[in-house]
Amino acid sequence: MISTTDLRKHILTAADRLDLPLTVTQAGALANFAALEIVTGGDLGTRGDIHLTDCEHAALVGLAAGESAEETGRRICRSEYTIKTHRRTLYAALGAKSGPHAVALAIGLGLLRPAEYEQTGGTAR
Numbered sequence: 380m381i382s383t384t385d386l387r388k389h390i391l392t393a394a395d396r397l398d399l400p401l402t403v404t405q406a407g408a409l410a411n412f413a414a415l416e417i418v419t420g421g422d423l424g425t426r427g428d429i430h431l432t433d434c435e436h437a438a439l440v441g442l443a444a445g446e447s448a449e450e451t452g453r454r455i456c457r458s459e460y461t462i463k464t465h466r467r468t469l470y471a472a473l474g475a476k477s478g479p480h481a482v483a484l485a486i487g488l489g490l491l492r493p494a495e496y497e498q499t500g501g502t503a504r
Contacts, residue, residue, distance in 0.1 A: 386410040438465035
């Protein structure tokens with residue numbers, strides 16, 4: 380199976396040959412999306428209309444940053460239990476089975492960008 384890095388290289392090569400204005404970041408996003416489409420059996424496209432509440436998005440950012448529910452709750456002034464509820468709602472909306480799965484799907488769908496969770500001060504675990 381091809382890696383996401385190799386897929387990104389192929390996308391950049393194709394864009395260059397076709398004279399398409401594509402950045403490395405855009406090629407990476409396309410590679411991630413394509414890889415997720417392959418892994419999910421093409422089910423990812425049916426979830427393209429997902430809209431998150433501010434609290435669900437904050438819970439997602441906390442997951443990506445490696446924060447515990449308690450840490451995310453402190454950061455956005457909500458209880459740990461509220462954050463856990465937002466995470467469960469988020470998993471259901473994305474069809475995710477775990478936190479890392481939710482983060483990967485969200486990145487693939489464009490719901491989360493690395494700059495968002497790097498700024499939280501959370502540490503990756």
